[in-house]
Amino acid sequence: xxxxxxxxxxxxxxxxxxxxxxxxxxxxxxxxxxxxxxxxxxxxxxxxxxxxxxxxxxxxxxxxxxxxxxxxxxxxxxxxxxxxxxxxxxxxxxxxxxxxxxxxxxxxxxxxxxxxxxxxxxxxxxxxxxxxxxxxxxxxxxxxxxxxxxxxxxxxxxxxxxxxxxxxxxxxxxxxxxxxxxxxxxxxxxxxxxxxxxxxxxxxxxxxxxxxxxxxxxxxxxxxxxxxxxxxxxxxxxxxxxxxxxxxxx
Amino acid sequence: xxxxxxxxxxxxxxxxxxxxxxxxxxxxxxxxxxxxxxxxxxxxxxxxxxxxxxxxxxxxxxxxxxxxxxxxxxxxxxxxxxxxxxxxxxxxxxxxxxxxxxxxxxxxxxxxxxxxxxxxxxxxxxxxxxxxxxxxxxxxxxxxxxxxxxxxxxxxxxxxxxxxxxxxxxxxxxxxxxxxxxxxxxxxxxxxxxxxxxxxxxxxxxxxxxxxxxxxxxxxxxxxxxxxxxxxxxxxxxxxxxxxxxxxxxxxxxxxxxxxxxxxxxxxxxxxxxxxx
Amino acid sequence: xxxxxxxxxxxxxxxxxxxxxxxxxxxxxxxxxxxxxxxxxxxxxxxxxxxxxxxxxxxxxxxxxxxxxxxxxxxxxxxxxxxxxxxxxxxxxxxxxxxxxxxxxxxxxxxxxxxxxxxxxxxxxxxxxxxxxxxxxxxxxxxxxxxxxxxxxxxxxxxxxxxxxxxxxxxxxxxxxxxxxxxxxxxxxxxxxxxxxxxxxxxxxxxxxxxxxxxxxxxxxxxxxxxxxxxxxxxxxxxxxxxxxxxxxxxxxxxxxxxxxxxxxxxxxxxxxxxxxxxxxxxxxxxxxxxxxxxxxxxxxxxxxxxxxxxxxxxxxxxxxxxxxxxxxxx
Numbered sequence: 001x002x003x004x005x006x007x008x009x010x011x012x013x014x015x016x017x018x019x020x021x022x023x024x025x026x027x028x029x030x031x032x033x034x035x036x037x038x039x040x041x042x043x044x045x046x047x048x049x050x051x052x053x054x055x056x057x058x059x060x061x062x063x064x065x066x067x068x069x070x071x072x073x074x075x076x077x078x079x080x081x082x083x084x085x086x087x088x089x090x091x092x093x094x095x096x097x098x099x100x101x102x103x104x105x106x107x108x109x110x111x112x113x114x115x116x117x118x119x120x121x122x123x124x125x126x127x128x129x130x131x132x133x134x135x136x137x138x139x140x141x142x143x144x145x146x147x148x149x150x151x152x153x154x155x156x157x158x159x160x161x162x163x164x165x166x167x168x169x170x171x172x173x174x175x176x177x178x179x180x181x182x183x184x185x186x187x188x189x190x191x192x193x194x195x196x197x198x199x200x201x202x203x204x205x206x207x208x209x210x211x212x213x214x215x216x217x218x219x220x221x222x223x224x225x226x227x228x229x230x231x232x233x234x235x236x237x238x239x240x241x242x243x244x245x246x247x248x249x250x
Numbered sequence: 251x252x253x254x255x256x257x258x259x260x261x262x263x264x265x266x267x268x269x270x271x272x273x274x275x276x277x278x279x280x281x282x283x284x285x286x287x288x289x290x291x292x293x294x295x296x297x298x299x300x301x302x303x304x305x306x307x308x309x310x311x312x313x314x315x316x317x318x319x320x321x322x323x324x325x326x327x328x329x330x331x332x333x334x335x336x337x338x339x340x341x342x343x344x345x346x347x348x349x350x351x352x353x354x355x356x357x358x359x360x361x362x363x364x365x366x367x368x369x370x371x372x373x374x375x376x377x378x379x380x381x382x383x384x385x386x387x388x389x390x391x392x393x394x395x396x397x398x399x400x401x402x403x404x405x406x407x408x409x410x411x412x413x414x415x416x417x418x419x420x421x422x423x424x425x426x427x428x429x430x431x432x433x434x435x436x437x438x439x440x441x442x443x444x445x446x447x448x449x450x451x452x453x454x455x456x457x458x459x460x461x462x463x464x465x466x467x468x469x470x471x472x473x474x475x476x477x478x479x480x481x482x483x484x485x486x487x488x489x490x491x492x493x494x495x496x497x498x499x500x501x502x503x504x505x506x507x508x509x510x511x512x513x514x515x516x517x518x519x520x521x522x523x524x525x526x527x
Numbered sequence: 528x529x530x531x532x533x534x535x536x537x538x539x540x541x542x543x544x545x546x547x548x549x550x551x552x553x554x555x556x557x558x559x560x561x562x563x564x565x566x567x568x569x570x571x572x573x574x575x576x577x578x579x580x581x582x583x584x585x586x587x588x589x590x591x592x593x594x595x596x597x598x599x600x601x602x603x604x605x606x607x608x609x610x611x612x613x614x615x616x617x618x619x620x621x622x623x624x625x626x627x628x629x630x631x632x633x634x635x636x637x638x639x640x641x642x643x644x645x646x647x648x649x650x651x652x653x654x655x656x657x658x659x660x661x662x663x664x665x666x667x668x669x670x671x672x673x674x675x676x677x678x679x680x681x682x683x684x685x686x687x688x689x690x691x692x693x694x695x696x697x698x699x700x701x702x703x704x705x706x707x708x709x710x711x712x713x714x715x716x717x718x719x720x721x722x723x724x725x726x727x728x729x730x731x732x733x734x735x736x737x738x739x740x741x742x743x744x745x746x747x748x749x750x751x752x753x754x755x756x757x758x759x760x761x762x763x764x765x766x767x768x769x770x771x772x773x774x775x776x777x778x779x780x781x782x783x784x785x786x787x788x789x790x791x792x793x794x795x796x797x798x799x800x801x802x803x804x805x806x807x808x809x810x811x812x813x814x815x816x817x818x819x820x821x822x823x824x825x826x827x828x829x830x831x832x833x834x835x836x837x838x839x840x841x842x843x844x845x846x847x848x849x850x851x852x853x854x855x856x857x858x
Contacts, residue, residue, distance in 0.1 A: 039537040040536060040537045044536050110362070117361070122359075126351075126372045147544060148544025152543075187556065
């Protein structure tokens, strides 16, 4: 009962934060510098890890697909499997998981420490809403950066699959036939579909991490707890939302 | 009601632009505050009239900072009310109308921003003037507190005393009508403490800024305050002019205001003797 | 890091993203970002099977468009096709739903139509042809195999006979040739006799030689006999071709297998030939009057030789070919 209550309370708090931030949307042009900084943090600095992870997801997908499909002589379809799985599911999902781990935790830590060290209070007395200068630029940045991360993740993942297809002897199909299958079965709308998912995930992750950070109470010890909570809640939300968003977008 | 009337005749002038605004009054009415059953503030009532310097003194942990947070609207009292010019300070509408600045005990500077940006944040966000006039204001405020050399440093590179001064400078840039200080002179050397006292007095005399100062600094209380309230154990035990207060015979206050260092008969020995063995 | 550098990096990063989205789009969607001006064609089917939006439309195997949408219109299903307006689709072209593989999707196949047919206008309806889908096809193939077996059984029965109705076509042909060879011999003997009579100046030959009208009539008669023989030869040749076609899998197998008419025709033709040669042997008709004309005799001999040869050919190749057909068709 207590847990349920805290969940409902959390949802309420997040929704409130969303509306408060959205109400300041008009101030975004004046917060351009902050927006760019958040774009840098969310997009640019996250790129290397996204690229590395996507590459290996692509290779593993191709490897597993090669193993499974060899059984009924459908190795030519490895490209389509890797292409579709990357674009529709694994690209958006894993990028969002990384975002939760890398950006979400940083956001939660930063806002939690600002709360603990009274910086948020100082903002309040200055009549500068945290939702406006701390949350809004991050939400806008994640919306802009997520598609970029996703398209890079997709392409790197596809490329990873082709490397395995070419150089691993148990798979052994030519990159030409790999990409031909990929192109034939992966449509641009699948990529768009994945981006839509990623936008939802990224937005929710950032929003939830901001909310958890801003609601930290107590001393410095709570900063760590807030980060843990933010990441756990983000990961759960990504997977739960994944089902529903996929269902809706179908 | 008389505070309201007084507020209309007393004006604050913006220390930098000279623009005038009404000085504000603060009314603390039967405020109680408890954290998970523990009473921190017990039925505190007082009024701060516009343009006065009100000093709150008391031992550490007596609830002064909590009271300050209630006044500035960061927390809400468990019972009782706090009003600034008759309005609830925790509402955003009140903050839109009345500029209230709080100098936090440990500065509460924005660690991700340089000192300059810490000060410039408020005028930038509230669009008071272009970047040139903001720069002028910021550098002026930093100069007053002689921390202009630290303008492009980050808070993490500053000493505790410098942080405090930057924090006061940040409050000045806000051009407040009501200024609250939480231990403004702690961690400062005597000269800087004196400077802070002078700044508070100047703001009061020339610009009629209402100030509430939580401090342990006897000199500050004695020289510049209009009235002093002393809180002990969450209760406001006395309220009066500094002259009255320092002339009191109340043994609790005498020991608090003029503690004697008695090496032969130390306090901690007395405390030990009261402990059950 | 100063903020200009940061802005530059974010800008660069964003542009990279946009460029990659563009590349992905170009690669996966053949660069159709704006709705291209395109023709719409309506293809009505009884059943669209697994056809879905986005499937390809191919003209003679070349992709010319996609299925824009599928919908129900009254008692039929319609596929709205979006095709490249630069490619004219003949108005008598037919569209059918084709599977591109066992686990692949379907596509709409459009044939070329006849050359010179006017192209279909935008929004026009294209002729369609229902094609069986995989499941129907599989069950049909099963039934077809059984029917084929039955048909071939009856075909070989017709050719070889069951014995109780006097033998099949092959035996009959054999018998015909064998029986007639005696009669032809007799005819030859008769002709020889007649010739010797002519040599001796007997009979009405003098009259016959001097009358050109009668001569012409006789010539025409001989021509008729010749033509009959040629027709018989042609017929046999046709039969041979038919069998070859059946053997090589060409032609409407079912029709051939079921049609008794061919066999009947063969029978009838052979009966005709028999009656002609019978008449010849008996000296009936105008042939008896020919006896003094050497060229006529020679022509007759040549004709009869041809008939003989043709019939021989038929009897030689017949049974072997028939067995070959049956064997080949079954496997």
